Amino acid sequence: MSVGLLGLLDDVTALAKVAAASIDDVAGQAAKAGLKAAGAVIDDAAVTPNYVTGFTADRELPIVARIAWGSVRNKLLILLPAALALSLLAPWIITPLLALGGLYLCFEGAEKVYGALFPHAAHDLEHAGETPAEAGDPAALEAERVAGAIQTDFILSAEIMTIALAALPQLGFVEQAVALALVGLGITLLVYGAVALIVKADDLGLLLARGARSGIGRAAGRFILVAMPWVMQALSIIGTAAMIWVGGGIVLHGLASFGLAAPEHWIEDMAHASALALPALGGLVAELVTILGDGIFGLAIGALLIPVVGRLVLPAVRRLRKRFGRT
Template sequence: MATGLLALLDDVSALVKVSAASLDDVPAQVAKTTGKVSGIVIDDTAVTPKYVVGLDPSRELSIIYQIAKKSLINKILFLSPAALLLGFFAPWAIGPILMMGGAYLCFEGYEKVHSMFSKHQHADAKHSQGEGLKMITPEELEKTRVQGAVRTDLILSAEIVAITYATVADKPLFTQIAVMLAVAVFITIAVYGFVGLIVKADDLGVHMAKDNHHPQIRSIGRGIVTFMPHFLKILGYIGTAAMLWVGAEIIAHGIPFTSHALDNLEQSLAHMPALSWFVKATACGIGGLILGAVIEKVVVFIRKIVTRYQAKETQKIG
């Protein structure tokens, strides 16, 4: 009886030690994963503010909260369990899914770059279609904006979850779950907390610029109001660059040849870490832009084929 009790205590002690080791590993894995998804986080932060532009300022934080809540629900209740199930039943699918997401990021990045150089064409097209625009209520516009933001966030969140799982795929199940939950919560709070600060910064500037404040405070307030539009524009550029860089790097690491090439490039400049990161990010960004352009051409070609097919079917019915 005493021997059995001692054996049980030994088992419990071993289990506690394993659990403690897993707990100690979680913060390190969270930090490691956060670094890997930094580009996607930057893009998510850069993209989200545009969804509240033009809406009632008093509704901005409420809209951001709605998007953040749905983003966290998607990460915890849908994407993380899906990644764990895929990792258990079809681990071979993680790589292709990551690469598909990377291709989407390259495509979106190229679309943004292309739109930057064709603003006048888009403006003329919108002006010519102005008479056909449908008037909607502020409530409908808010709902549409939230839905659009959640769709965009879903793609980026899926990439974050997939990269997180790939980072801890060789760890115990407890560590996998703990890290994925921690990353989901931390990144969601960080992204949307920062977005909230960004969209309300101009209101803070206006408040600081009022006459009842010290002249220096008023000057700082006016500076914030003047700087924020430029900051949002710069943030948009950074987000676009991050999409291209991250998307291309994900794809490159999924192909042995390009993965070895990136590793060799990084090792050749290992004595200059900053330059190594810049060269690798630039190479991935250019590669992502080229890949995005190719994907865009393929998408346009497929759309033309589908449109022609639909037109022929309509003629047959007519």
């Protein structure tokens, strides 16, 4: 009896070790998949604070919380089942969807660059075919703003989940589901936790600047107030650059999988030649050249998409929304 019990305990221990190793593997794969989605993640963190602009301080965190909850619903209730179904039933479609997501990232990044260089033209292009909205009560404006943020989050979340799914081909179905859920929840907590800190940083700085008991505390508050606009600007620039780089790399890889490998090979050849020219920094130089090449390609593709999306796609989407809203 005792021997049998000891054998059973040994089996349980072995199973626990296997399970722990599996959990570690899934967590590690989820972390790697999350890093693959860096461009969309940084953009999500850079975009979301704009949705609380114009509201009173007491409504900022509730708005962020509503958007975060909408993001969780997007990822876990809609995109996770869809991603798993595609992986199980139509894995061939993942690469085309990833390429489309890469095109979207290239367009978004290029549009931000265009908006920084030509703000008036970018505004006219973005709002082509759009009728001015009438001012409403604060509750209606908040609901509209939250709904718009969740729609934007859905697009970015779809790209994040697709990138993550493409980075998890070697896992089984259950492990893949757990890893994708970890990616979705982890990224949501990371992004909206950072957003909450960002939107309340000014309030913290003002509180310290006015009410801190020590000179160091008041100086820290003034520093936060001065630094936050620069932090937001830096975050926006980093997010834009990351979108263009990641999007360009995704599109290049997609083209190669469709038989158009020349652009990707050109960048690889340039990276290899740069590494040979500077052997002391070979790996670093090759990586930088690859990033630069992907970014230039992504910016060029995005620039070509700006008039197409602004003049054709966005007006068509708005017309469909109006028609759907009336029925």
